[in-house]
Amino acid sequence: MPVSPVMSIVNTLAAEIQSGKLPPGAALPTHRQLAAQYGVAVASASKVYAHLGALGWVVGETGRGTFVRDRPGQREWDSADEARLSADTLDLSFNHPTWPGQAELLRNTLRELAASGDLAALMHQQPPGGRRHERQVVADFLLAERGVHVDAEQVFLVNGSQQGLDMTVRALLRPHDTVAVDALTYPGFKMVAGVQGLTMKPVPYSDDGPDLGALDALCGRERVRAIYAMPAMHNPLGWVLTARQRQRMVSIARCHDCLLIEDASYAFLAGRTAPALITLAPERTIYVSSLSKSVASGLRFGFAVVPKTHAGRIKSVIRASYWSLPSVMTAMATRWVAAGVVAEREKAQRADARRRQKIAQDVLAGMEFMAHPNSLFLWLPLPQDLRMDRIATALAEHGIAVSKAEAYATTRHAPHALRLGLSSVPADLLATALLRVRHTVEQFPI
Template sequence: MPSSSVVRLVEHYVSAIEQGDLSPGALLPTHRALAARHRVAVATASKVYARLKSLGFVIGETGRGTFVRDRPRLGEWDRHDEARASHHSIDLSFTHPPVPQQAALLRKMLCELASSGDLAALMHQQPTGGRTHERQIVADFLARARRIQTDAEHILLTSGTQAGLDAVARALRDSRRAVAVDALTYPGFKMVAESYGLALSPVPVRQGGTDLAALDAICRRNRIAAIYTMPTVHNPLGWVLDTAHREGLVSIARRYDCLLIEDAAHAYLAGVGKRVPPPLVALAPERTVYLSSLSKSLASGLRFGYLIAPSAWRRALKSALRASHWSLSSVVSAMATRWLDHGTVERIEASIRRDAARRQSLAREILAGMDVVAHRNSLFLWLALPEGVRMDRAAAALGERGIAVSKGEAYATTRHAPHALRLSIGSPTLAQLDTALRRVRDTIEGLPI
């Protein structure tokens, strides 16, 4: 049990941070200075900082001190979410990559950039789609780490996968044709489709992938411009389509002259090498737009992504990028491509896969017997609720217990959404995740049916 002095001081600093008296990034007193200021022992001051760190309010950096963390209230992301009202919630609704020592990684890169030859060039606007040498670095990375052979000419750099999807939707909007999507799909694509007036045609899903017979029927009966798909670690269902399934998708796209939109944001989690089936862009490069980023593998705030544009679509996609945001930050692309070139991204991805496997193992143990669907290395899982339990009721109950989750309706493209929750398991510490998942189980099992 913490002493009354520790509790009092923790509450004092939490209040100061939440009310804005201590701004994000503010340097806090040393342990000795805090002890002297509040007339407590140095050991007490150390316990105060340890508690503030465990709550996520401060971060300590060796040799530099203790700083207020720059963490916006969860409510600033979505004020309608039941659990996003305070710093104390455990967020299972959004995944920040579990990359240790991000600060050290960034500090080292900033020093590297500061000592580079033409630093002023990073203050200049770059061409839409990126500089040639940086696009070549991405092409080399894709050949080495993703088994994708392409050239720099077909690569366009973007401010993340979402910016790439925005460009694709913008390029499709004049087609006056629909886009086929899985009945459960990534909410970000739903948003960009809606913003450009693109109709979505839901395709039923079955265990392990898209229902190809249903997709064929939809393409035959409707005017379908494109098929949006996540063949490798689907979000939210986690599937990895086998080679035969991928070839079936390609065959349908060719039969009905559809563009394939391959979202590979989470694909790295499936692993590397011949164990993973080839991406669609390798099977049908003439009609596949392949998109990915570093937001899910390195840092959610980096906002660096890329797409591979088929020859017939390159001009339209480049024009769409220019119209939406012209080009991405030169500083961001310089950092990201250096991390790609150095092999840093591949090392971090391998580390995240190992960490994700541990998290999924923990989830399987705690949620045993519940209806869970997930890839063994993914940073999220799909939890179907028991018969009679509504997702809004479950989310509200979890919110009251300090757990933020995503409801199944956000992922549904059909009129009636399945009563399910999508849990992101990558952001909390393992100890927090253990607590959160046990709370999830207890809450759902305690709800009246």
């Protein structure tokens, strides 16, 4: 079949981007220049860029031009990574918030920083855990937005929640220590536990949270050094524990002298909830959170809040590993925290999550799945005879990435289920992507 002039140019440019001849971030000719270069009308040049944009190869920025999109290709991710981000994949596997104005915020803040008073300060080494005034900004934010009252010296700035978890385990636990985890839990914590040689003991769950009787029994049977929990917006199941459930968990931790590792990475989506574990048990709780799910996952800005008695150990681990976060990054992120940008983003993300959950409810109506109305993901158990790997492979062939239950399972056998992340796919493509999931599940193996 003959290829139209527009598609022929699209194919040429796509091939040049794929081969690396046009590298990420490269500025492309203006519409007029492209038209002249290929001898086509300006309107055709515009169609070329629109098409490349829809395929995910380029981005246009009003007033600045068109650029090769700078995103890691599929081959740049380890196969063990959940994220499979080839440019044209509809990514339901990972939650990367993208929102209008994201690039503008970064650009404006970089400009502001460049014009700010003591810029040279950002070239200096920071103390481990961050500079005092920046830790204070986070402490103020936690009080205002999450009702968590802590002192600045308990706050350690970290490279995302993931590093907060890793650092906590390195500083406060030893290889072969036992940690209680939900039977389905955040894969990144499984990785930390695996690398640090911890023994994970799964706690069964029901729709509204972990089986706390089983947790108590486990802690009674053997020495459990820590409990890893996501009391507000559990990933992947979306539960938000009630005040009673939290009180009970704290009593269990106190009775058996366990540390509580409270992962609050998605807690902002739940809005105001019952008090955080760190509020109920400040003497034994490490509270970890970040801006990855509200502002941008590539920022790598997070915070771990630790009891004062453990601060020295945490500081040593920070000093022994990364020493401090890059000053430029903490300066930007804490500006956004202090100026209310993060609180605004969190609110906007909650509203966006509700919209996206509504789309999911409509498209998947009649199918059984678990999700909180504000969560950015949902848990889709598969019918008995369907295997998750075959469904995931079939979806990958249709350009849709999903996460399989085995990444989340801490039991020997994982249930056959998928976790669908809802925030990375552009809102106007979400229904299409979910419909494809629905058809694939319903029609498999057709």
